[in-house]
Amino acid sequence: MTRLDVRKTYKLYIGGAFPRSESGHSYVVNDSKGAFVANASLASRKDARDAVTAARKAFGGWSGRTAYNRAQILYRVAEIMEDRRPQFVQAVVQSEGLSASKAERVVDEAIDRLVWYAGWADKITQVVGGANPVAGPFFNLSTPEPTGVVAVLAPQASSLLGLVSVVAPAIVTGNTVVVVSSYERPLPAVTFSEVLATSDVPGGVVNILTGSAATIGPWLAGHMDVNALDLTGIAGQTALATDLEVAAADNLKRVRRAPAAEPDWTLDPGTGAMTAFLETKTVWHPIGV
Amino acid sequence: MTSPFEYAPAPESRSIVDIKPSYGLFIDGEFVDGHGKAFKTISPATEEVLAEVAEASEADVAKAVKAARKAYDKVWGPMPGRERAKYLYRIARIIQERGRELAVLESLDNGKPIKESRDVDIPTVAAHFFYYAGWADKLEHSGFGSTPLGVAGQVIPWNFPLLMLAWKIAPALACGNTVVLKPAETTPLTALLFAEICQQADLPAGVVNIVTGAGETGRALVSHPDVDKVAFTGSTDVGRAIAKAVAGSDKKVTLELGGKAANIVFDDAPIDQAVEGIVNGIFFNQGHVCCAGSRLLVQESVAEEVLDRLKRRMSTLRVGDPLDKNTDVGAINSAEQLARIRELSDIGEQEGAGRWSPACDLPSNGFWFPPTLFTGVTQAHRIAREEIFGPVLSVLTFRTPSEAVEKANNTPYGLSAGVWTDKGSRILHMANQLRAGVVWANTFNKFDPTSPFGGYKESGYGREGGRHGLEAYLR
Numbered sequence: 191m192t193r194l195d196v197r198k199t200y201k202l203y204i205g206g207a208f209p210r211s212e213s214g215h216s217y218v219v220n221d222s223k224g225a226f227v228a229n230a231s232l233a234s235r236k237d238a239r240d241a242v243t244a245a246r247k248a249f250g251g252w253s254g255r256t257a258y259n260r261a262q263i264l265y266r267v268a269e270i271m272e273d274r275r276p277q278f279v280q281a282v283v284q285s286e287g288l289s290a291s292k293a294e295r296v297v298d299e300a301i302d303r304l305v306w307y308a309g310w311a312d313k314i315t316q317v318v319g320g321a322n323p324v325a326g327p328f329f330n331l332s333t334p335e336p337t338g339v340v341a342v343l344a345p346q347a348s349s350l351l352g353l354v355s356v357v358a359p360a361i362v363t364g365n366t367v368v369v370v371s372s373y374e375r376p377l378p379a380v381t382f383s384e385v386l387a388t389s390d391v392p393g394g395v396v397n398i399l400t401g402s403a404a405t406i407g408p409w410l411a412g413h414m415d416v417n418a419l420d421l422t423g424i425a426g427q428t429a430l431a432t433d434l435e436v437a438a439a440d441n442l443k444r445v446r447r448a449p450a451a452e453p454d455w456t457l458d459p460g461t462g463a464m465t466a467f468l469e470t471k472t473v474w475h476p477i478g479v
Numbered sequence: 480m481t482s483p484f485e486y487a488p489a490p491e492s493r494s495i496v497d498i499k500p501s502y503g504l505f506i507d508g509e510f511v512d513g514h515g516k517a518f519k520t521i522s523p524a525t526e527e528v529l530a531e532v533a534e535a536s537e538a539d540v541a542k543a544v545k546a547a548r549k550a551y552d553k554v555w556g557p558m559p560g561r562e563r564a565k566y567l568y569r570i571a572r573i574i575q576e577r578g579r580e581l582a583v584l585e586s587l588d589n590g591k592p593i594k595e596s597r598d599v600d601i602p603t604v605a606a607h608f609f610y611y612a613g614w615a616d617k618l619e620h621s622g623f624g625s626t627p628l629g630v631a632g633q634v635i636p637w638n639f640p641l642l643m644l645a646w647k648i649a650p651a652l653a654c655g656n657t658v659v660l661k662p663a664e665t666t667p668l669t670a671l672l673f674a675e676i677c678q679q680a681d682l683p684a685g686v687v688n689i690v691t692g693a694g695e696t697g698r699a700l701v702s703h704p705d706v707d708k709v710a711f712t713g714s715t716d717v718g719r720a721i722a723k724a725v726a727g728s729d730k731k732v733t734l735e736l737g738g739k740a741a742n743i744v745f746d747d748a749p750i751d752q753a754v755e756g757i758v759n760g761i762f763f764n765q766g767h768v769c770c771a772g773s774r775l776l777v778q779e780s781v782a783e784e785v786l787d788r789l790k791r792r793m794s795t796l797r798v799g800d801p802l803d804k805n806t807d808v809g810a811i812n813s814a815e816q817l818a819r820i821r822e823l824s825d826i827g828e829q830e831g832a833g834r835w836s837p838a839c840d841l842p843s844n845g846f847w848f849p850p851t852l853f854t855g856v857t858q859a860h861r862i863a864r865e866e867i868f869g870p871v872l873s874v875l876t877f878r879t880p881s882e883a884v885e886k887a888n889n890t891p892y893g894l895s896a897g898v899w900t901d902k903g904s905r906i907l908h909m910a911n912q913l914r915a916g917v918v919w920a921n922t923f924n925k926f927d928p929t930s931p932f933g934g935y936k937e938s939g940y941g942r943e944g945g946r947h948g949l950e951a952y953l954r
Binding site: 475476 | 606622715718719722723726727734736891906910915916917918919920921922925927929930931932933935936937939940942945946947
């Protein structure tokens with residue numbers, strides 16, 4: 191008799207724990223060929239609010255860590271992903287319908303991107319900050335600081351590389367995030383959250399909700415304790431993007447607008463995804479004896 | 480307490496300024512009639528009518544945007560950076576040459592003391608143009624590329640009329656954009672004099688356009704479809720409305736909005752210096768400053784001493800004629816603003832805070848409010864939460880540094896903060912912990928063209944000044 195396999199329950203990732211949706215709702219996730227894979231948790235408004243609370247709670251500690259420490263932790267995430275490479279390849283094949291060799295390239299790129307961003311942790315300050323030569327006897331220095339809690343709508347097509355490409359730049363500088371995964375391809379995001387949970391990333395720094403960006407997005411865009419909104423994941427959805435940007439204006443969230451189409455994630459990302467969620471702080475002090 | 484000093488009046492002559500009876504809009508290099516309802520601008524110190532100013536209708540705004548687009552496509556965009564730089568240097572020089580004239584006009588129209596417009600506003604305006612002039616041919620080193628956006632629609636407030644114009648126009652032009660700027664309806668005159676300066680400098684027609692008017696004109700400008708960039712300084716409410724109006728568009732936006740800055744005084748601070756800093760923080764420019772230190776957080780152990788000395792110092796502030804060279808505190812900019820300051824101050828009293836002002840004779844005409852402080856203020860009081868934008872200080876106390884941080888950050892705003900202490904490591908700790916775009920340690924209200932300015936949270940986004948200020952005008 192063939193052995194019956196043990197299936198995994200795919201859950202949300204909030205505050206370092208793996209709860210089911212508070213609502214008790216789930217939705218069917220199929221593979222790229224339409225075959226049933228799992229019932230994923232369908233995140234509710236309450237789940238989104240819990241995730242924001244967890245992200246806010248984690249912000250002080252995470253942003254207060256040394257840049258060197260955040261670099262080490264992001265590098266550690268890359269290490270654990272590499273360790274689970276076959277699992278991610280399989281997840282990408284299943285979700286995106288890529289050939290095994292293409293999926294391998296996608297996973298490699300995602301791991302390498304984490305390594306790339308890890309290195310930015312202790313360099314971005316020097317690249318975007320600096321001393322200002324004011325016309326007076328003052329020490330004057332500008333440095334970047336994280337914006338705070340960032341709500342991220344993750345790309346719909348690129349379930350892993352796209353996800354890593356929006357999460358890593360936000361957290362490497364000290365922000366904490368609430369991420370809504372791809373709706374139809376959420377499973378690599380859940381597996382990624384299991385990597386985060388075992389990579390010294392403090393609970394609450396990354397919170398991952400599986401479900402609909404169109405449903406959860408408005409709650410996050412209108413949440414007064416969210417400081418910024420990344421709309422990359424709703425590329426091309428102009429009406430929804432406009433509504434979310436309007437809602438975000440209530441507490442003047444920084445908004446990274448939705449592109450017309452999902453970007454090619456294999457291109458050099460540049461620093462824009464990091465600087466979108468940085469504030470410049472300028473400190474003055476008199477010079478004298 | 481009677482003052483040991485008696486001052487004879489020392490008014491600056493206003494004969495240096497030639498104010499015309501009426502002004503049109505400045506579009507495509509010429510002054511033209513507006514098609515809205517013309518309005519009067521008055522001196523807030525006397526309520527004397529200074530001039531009648533045209534109101535730009537939606538069609539006038541469209542005409543200005545069209546002129547700016549043409550100038551961008553045909554002249555300013557294609558012009559080499561080093562040539563643009565020379566125009567900006569030329570403008571900076573003319574501002575220096577006509578500095579006194581601009582200062583007198585600013586004090587007349589705005590109500591601020593001549594010593595502030597003469598020694599702070601106008602020199603900083605010239606410095607800002609001089610600074611950004613030098614960037615025009617060095618943009619490839621900026622880190623933001625060197626491609627301009629196109630036409631910038633800019634809306635500025637009445638508290639630093641010409642300085643805010645400089646903060647908007649200088650970087651926009653340096654980066655190769657053309658602009659349509661709307662000055663505040665109560666302070667349009669120095670912007671119109673700036674238009675004449677552009678003519679004197681032979682700046683090509685359409686590169687700078689000035690449209691006067693109120694909220695409707697501003698709305699028409701920021702929502703015009705051919706505007707590529709919106710820059711606004713003003714209230715958080717209007718900032719929110721602008722953020723909603725541009726949602727879903729490709730317009731790049733920077734917003735410099737309100738504040739409720741904490742000015743934190745520790746027990747080891749040099750008290751006399753701190754008192755000067757507190758006075759500068761809240762009474763500079765009648766408190767019409769978005770980054771004003773409107774919440775004094777003083778450590779409990781020195782609260783009594785600080786308050787005693789602060790009251791003594793406030794008693795020596797001279798409130799009155801903005802054109803008098805000895806005046807410290809000028810007129811409130813408008814009847815509307817005075818009403819808001821009065822309303823919030825009355826609410827402060829009703830909510831139980833203790834109100835104090837020095838004895839001072841206020842002129843009978845014009846809009847005046849005495850320097851005022853409130854003691855016994857809690858974080859729940861409206862005067863501790865809402866921006867008053869006037870010479871009103873709320874005093875709160877704290878015991879530990881962490882309590883000071885918590886209270887300072889307990890606001891939806893995040894524009895600026897002040898720290899007064901003798902201990903260097905504490906300054907750096909506080910500077911790290913405060914969620915504000917500008918932190919002044921053992922100083923306050925310092926500005927420089929090289930130093931980026933702008934807020935966290937609901938104080939807006941984007942930076943003005945320095946290399947950082949170029950980002951808003953490049954793609």
